Amino acid sequence: xxxxxLIRKSxxxxxxxxxxxxxxxxxxxxxxxxxxxxxxxxxxDVAQLVFIRLWQSLGRYREGGSFGAYLHRIxxxxxxxxxxxxxxxxxxxxxxxxxxxxxxxxxxxxxxEMEPGEIQRIFxxxxxxxxxxxxAAFVLREIEGMSTxxxxxxxxxxxxxVRNHVHAAxxxxxxxxxxxxxxxxxxxxxxxx
Amino acid sequence: xxxxxxxxxxxxxxxxSQLFRSLAGEEPPEDFWAGFWPSVRAxxxxxxxxxxxxxxxxxxxxxxxxxxVMAAAAVLVAAFLVVPVPWAPEPGKTAVVALPASAPPVxxxxxxxxxxxxxxxxxxxxxxxxxxxxxxxxxxxxxxxxLDI
Numbered sequence: 001x002x003x004x005x006l007i008r009k010s011x012x013x014x015x016x017x018x019x020x021x022x023x024x025x026x027x028x029x030x031x032x033x034x035x036x037x038x039x040x041x042x043x044x045d046v047a048q049l050v051f052i053r054l055w056q057s058l059g060r061y062r063e064g065g066s067f068g069a070y071l072h073r074i075x076x077x078x079x080x081x082x083x084x085x086x087x088x089x090x091x092x093x094x095x096x097x098x099x100x101x102x103x104x105x106x107x108x109x110x111x112x113e114m115e116p117g118e119i120q121r122i123f124x125x126x127x128x129x130x131x132x133x134x135x136a137a138f139v140l141r142e143i144e145g146m147s148t149x150x151x152x153x154x155x156x157x158x159x160x161x162v163r164n165h166v167h168a169a170x171x172x173x174x175x176x177x178x179x180x181x182x183x184x185x186x187x188x189x190x191x192x193x
Numbered sequence: 194x195x196x197x198x199x200x201x202x203x204x205x206x207x208x209x210s211q212l213f214r215s216l217a218g219e220e221p222p223e224d225f226w227a228g229f230w231p232s233v234r235a236x237x238x239x240x241x242x243x244x245x246x247x248x249x250x251x252x253x254x255x256x257x258x259x260x261x262v263m264a265a266a267a268v269l270v271a272a273f274l275v276v277p278v279p280w281a282p283e284p285g286k287t288a289v290v291a292l293p294a295s296a297p298p299v300x301x302x303x304x305x306x307x308x309x310x311x312x313x314x315x316x317x318x319x320x321x322x323x324x325x326x327x328x329x330x331x332x333x334x335x336x337x338x339x340l341d342i
Contacts, residue, residue, distance in 0.1 A: 015237070019230055026229065027220055040225075048229065052236040111264065123213050142210040143217050173209035184207035 007067060022051050028144070029075050035133070035139040037086075038077040046082050050075050065161045069153045072140065077155060080132045096153040127174035130169050133157075137165035138173070315339040 001009075001017070003024065009017035029050050034043035050165050053074050061070050077095045127135050133155065141162065148166075152159045321332040 022230060022233060046233050051233045052240060055237050056240060118217055168224055170209050176208045177207040177209060184212060
């Protein structure tokens, strides 16, 4: 059964079809929430809320529109809302350069032979300096590989605003990498398109 | 598919996009999802069983501030329209209002001083007793329709 069929059946109240839809989409929803929140358990909670909200609002989704954008808009909004309520931004505001350096030192820094969770940890540390919108734009555009137009639709902002947010986020992250993780240079990890 | 970068001007430094792109491929282990769908299903059922008029905590918080203001406004309007105030002066008469200039010292029971005279012909004075009887406070409202604000 393809996704459109699953959506149609879910809209008709078929919970079994919706379960398959959840299975299909939960990993990406979780990933986006995790990059925004920086915490696996919180991201899992938000992912569950996303699918509950999706079930409640599926009637408003019209076939022909991008289901991915619809789902990701719910994800980003709930994750940003969750982060706001948890005071993540407030805590981040207290994290000055010295605090970040301490956190990096406590984690042992990053070596050339990184474990899978290491990049996640670095992103979690450095992305504290991003605004919620910058972080969401960077996660969707640069990590999830969505087009600027898709991100624009999800975040409800113009393409040029998305580009500005991504650009600002890259600058901030690059600055953090250069100062706190100097072992990373442009040449490492393969080239860009 | 990634688009051509218009902002790829971060020359000479590490490329965060390149570094963090690998995060997209990270999948949690299967046992991480244990209980995920049952929780979603339970949330759906709970939401469906909840009558529409019961506010969720979030919605209640969202509405709380405006609802409080609305309720206070409604009480005031009702007080003006419904509650008879037998001692309210007739329009055209001078009302003398006693207002406490400051809180009297504890233990003193002297009457509050006369603070001002209202010489407006259309002024009305309403007093609301607020709080417990043994510790009540008077809220005095002076309404003058002819006052040009």
